[in-house]
Amino acid sequence: MMKQSIEADGLTSIHLSELINLVKKIHGFDFSGYSKASFKRRLVRIMQLKKLEFYDLKHLLINDHDFFQYFLEEVTVNVTEMFRDPLYYKALNAQVLPYLSTFQHIKIWSAGCSTGEEVYSLAILLQEAGLRKKSFIYGTDVNTQVLKEAKKGIYSLRKIKSYIENYQYSGLPGTLTDHFTILYDAATIHAELKQNTLFSVHNLISDQVFNEFQLITCRNVFIYFDSELQEKILDLFYRSLCPLGFLCLGSKEAIRSDSFRKRFKTVNSKENIYQKIGA
Amino acid sequence: MELSTDIVERWHQSDVLLLGGSAGSFKLLFRTVKSLAANLGKTVIIIIHRKKNYFSEIEKLFGQHSRMYLREICDKDVIKKNTIYIAPANYHTLIENEKQFSLDVSESVWYSKPSIDVTFDTAAEAFGNRCTAILLSGANQDGAEGLLKLRKKGSLTIVQDPSDAEMADMPNAAIHLKAADYILTAEDIFKLLQL
Numbered sequence: 001m002m003k004q005s006i007e008a009d010g011l012t013s014i015h016l017s018e019l020i021n022l023v024k025k026i027h028g029f030d031f032s033g034y035s036k037a038s039f040k041r042r043l044v045r046i047m048q049l050k051k052l053e054f055y056d057l058k059h060l061l062i063n064d065h066d067f068f069q070y071f072l073e074e075v076t077v078n079v080t081e082m083f084r085d086p087l088y089y090k091a092l093n094a095q096v097l098p099y100l101s102t103f104q105h106i107k108i109w110s111a112g113c114s115t116g117e118e119v120y121s122l123a124i125l126l127q128e129a130g131l132r133k134k135s136f137i138y139g140t141d142v143n144t145q146v147l148k149e150a151k152k153g154i155y156s157l158r159k160i161k162s163y164i165e166n167y168q169y170s171g172l173p174g175t176l177t178d179h180f181t182i183l184y185d186a187a188t189i190h191a192e193l194k195q196n197t198l199f200s201v202h203n204l205i206s207d208q209v210f211n212e213f214q215l216i217t218c219r220n221v222f223i224y225f226d227s228e229l230q231e232k233i234l235d236l237f238y239r240s241l242c243p244l245g246f247l248c249l250g251s252k253e254a255i256r257s258d259s260f261r262k263r264f265k266t267v268n269s270k271e272n273i274y275q276k277i278g279a
Numbered sequence: 280m281e282l283s284t285d286i287v288e289r290w291h292q293s294d295v296l297l298l299g300g301s302a303g304s305f306k307l308l309f310r311t312v313k314s315l316a317a318n319l320g321k322t323v324i325i326i327i328h329r330k331k332n333y334f335s336e337i338e339k340l341f342g343q344h345s346r347m348y349l350r351e352i353c354d355k356d357v358i359k360k361n362t363i364y365i366a367p368a369n370y371h372t373l374i375e376n377e378k379q380f381s382l383d384v385s386e387s388v389w390y391s392k393p394s395i396d397v398t399f400d401t402a403a404e405a406f407g408n409r410c411t412a413i414l415l416s417g418a419n420q421d422g423a424e425g426l427l428k429l430r431k432k433g434s435l436t437i438v439q440d441p442s443d444a445e446m447a448d449m450p451n452a453a454i455h456l457k458a459a460d461y462i463l464t465a466e467d468i469f470k471l472l473q474l
Contacts, residue, residue, distance in 0.1 A: 035381040037373040037401045042385070077385045085369075223354040223370075223382045230355070252367060252382050253354045 011040060011047075015054055019043065022061060027068055029142075030205055031075070033229030042075045049074070069145070077224065078146050080114040081162065082121045082155075082176065086169035088219070088250050089125055091271040093171070096246050097129045100214055106135040109213045109240065111204060112221035113139030116150025117163070122217070123193040124179050128172050132196065138211065140202035147199045153189035155180075160187045204233050209240045216241060219250035227256065234260050241276045248273045286461055287474055289435040293411040294360075296321050296472070297402055297429075299395035301328040301417025303445025307465045308415070309341065311472055312363060317346040323363040324372070324402070326395045328417065331369035338365055354382040366393040373397060374405040389421040399425025408433030413468060414458075415439045417449030427458035436460045437468060 016039065020031045031039060047057055060067040083089055100106050106126075110119045119139040126132040141147055155163075160180065167176035180187040202210065204221070216237050222230050234255065237247055247255075247264060249272040255261055264274035300308050308327060315323065327337065341363070342349045349363040350356075352372050356364070357379060366372040367382070371393055375381040388394035395414070399422060402410055412429045414422045416439055430436040438459035441447035443466075453459055463471070 035373070035375055035383075037375045037381050037404070038383045038385070041373070041383070041397070041401075077383065079384050079386060220384045223384070226375075227355055251353075252370060256355065 011044060011054065016040060016043070019058065019061070022058060023068075023071075026062060028206075029072070029203075033205065033226050033232070035224055035226055038077075038224055039075070042077070046071060046074050073143055073145050076141075076143050077220075078114045078143065080117045080220070081166060082117040082160075083163060083166035083170045084118070084121075084219070085251055085271075086166045086171075088248070088271045089121065089170040089172070091268045091273060092248065093125060093129065095267055096215065096248070096273060097125070097131060100246075101129070101131055103214055104134070106131060106215065107211060107213045108135060108137045108215045108217065109211070110137060110139045111202070111216060111218040111237075113141050113147075113150060113199065114143075115146045115155075116153060116199065117155075118217065118219070119150065119197055119199070120153060120179075120189050120193060123189075123197060124176075125170075125172070127179075127193060132193070135196055137197045138213075139197065139199045141199075142201065142203045142205075144201055147201065150199045153194055154186050155189075157182070157185045157187060204236065205229065209236060211240065212242050213240055213245055214242055215246045215248065217248040217250075219248070219253065222249065222253045231257050231260065238263060238276060243276060245276050246273060247276065282467060282471055282474070286435065286437075286471065289460075290411050290471055290474065293409055293435060294321055295402065295406050295410045296323045297399060297410050297412040298323070298325045298327075298415070299399065299413070299417075299422040299426075300326070300415035301391070301395075301419065301421065301446065301449055303416030303418075304439075307439075307469065309344070310469060312341045312349070313344045313346075314469070314473060315345070315347055315363070317348075317361065319347060319361055322358055322360055323347065324366070324398065325363065326366040326372065326393050326398050326422075328391050328393070328395075328421070329368050331392070341365065352380050352382065354380070356380045366398060368393070371397040374401040377405050389419045391419065391421045395422030396425040400428050403428040403432045403434065406432075406434070410434035411437070413437045413439070414449060414453050415465075415468075416444035416446045418446040419448055420452035422449060423452040423456045423458055426453050427456045430458050430460060437471075438462050439468065440464045 024030050126135045164176045254272045263278045265277050267273040338351045347363045351365050371383040373381045426436050438450045438453045441450040443464040
């Protein structure tokens with residue numbers, strides 16, 4: 001692991017907005033609604049990894065398209081885990097799946113799916129509940145590179161080891177490795193679990209509703225957005241859910257705005273699982 | 280040891296108490312949480328290293344014994360006085376601005392998530408000289424750089440005396456960086472926080 005020095009003296013809010021404007025103008029990506037503190041940390045990290053001054057960073061963003069791809073990958077945090085926050089999956093299993101099982105078809109959207117761990121965790125959960133065959137999971141992310149990884153469904157054993165503990169806490173039967181084929185130092189998710197999944201690019205900030213879902217899960221994504229942008233995306237989710245569909249944000253992200261609290265019923269206040277009500 | 284007027288005054292003047300601890304810090308943190316008055320008039324933010332699936336055991340235990348309102352931080356929580364905030368396991372806690380927290384799941388820092396450095400660093404940005412920050416026992420180097428940043432901004436920075444700490448690495452790293460205004464034993468730190 002690299003030590004990330006977080007000394008960020010010199011990178012002011014004026015620098016930040018200059019950079020945000022530049023990226024928006026040249027690349028069409030709008031980071032203005034990102035949480036300032038974490039966005040700044042990401043920039044400092046890039047500057048340190050690549051040994052760049054602010055001027056160099058701007059220069060590369062203007063002139064080097066490949067660098068922009070790298071920038072996008074580094075700025076959008078892609079740290080994820082299978083069965084991350086296991087109690088969340090426990091709650092889904094106990095409180096949401098029994099309800100979903102009454103639907104003819106179950107369409108699920110994992111928004112900000114990164115390298116696919118959450119999508120496959122859900123696939124395993126549905127498999128164990130006997131619901132996989134009538135379910136379809138869409139994994140979307142703004143970052144094309146991570147989606148390539150997600151489609152492969154191959155994870156290093158080092159990562160899998162850290163996911164095994166999560167799996168045990170989630171209360172599912174067997175062990176996580178029951179769902180993988182392990183060869184040398186890589187674990188490949190079983191092909192049947194990849195069926196009924198689709199990974200594609202979607203930008204939560206600029207793209208629109210693309211389907212109607214019974215369940216939307218979006219965890220560790222909102223944390224990178226400011227309150228205003230969070231509301232805008234909540235509206236997108238609201239419009240993407242069928243009546244009585246579920247929005248699942250996880251234990252650290254809650255619906256805060258009054259107008260949205262009225263439009264959702266809280267199913268689990270610890271794991272922030274909501275059900276769409278109202279018009 | 281008699282605590283100097285300078286340290287006592289600066290402690291009284293600060294609005295935010297930041298406590299960073301790792302291995303060997305639990306006892307003092309627990310004792311501190313139990314003793315702080317409900318109307319302390321400050322915000323208390325605790326970053327303690329622990330395993331990711333430890334769930335909310337610490338919050339439960341601390342919460343039952345605290346006279347102040349105590350909660351585990353949720354993303355975009357508003358920062359209030361007379362409240363003890365605990366950084367959640369497996370997330371970094373950032374001070375978004377003087378009124379709000381943000382969480383972050385990016386890479387560990389010094390193998391730690393939550394990282395004390397991350398919170399201290401963003402606290403220095405957001406609060407400037409308005410903090411008292413205390414770095415306690417621990418077996419790595421997390422927190423030292425963040426503490427230095429707080430010191431440079433004029434906040435009061437205190438490090439647990441390495442010879443008094445169960446794990447001396449974390450205090451030593453901070454002292455090495457010259458991040459400490461004062462080096463105190465656990466007993467003196469506790470005494471100061473009661474004044």
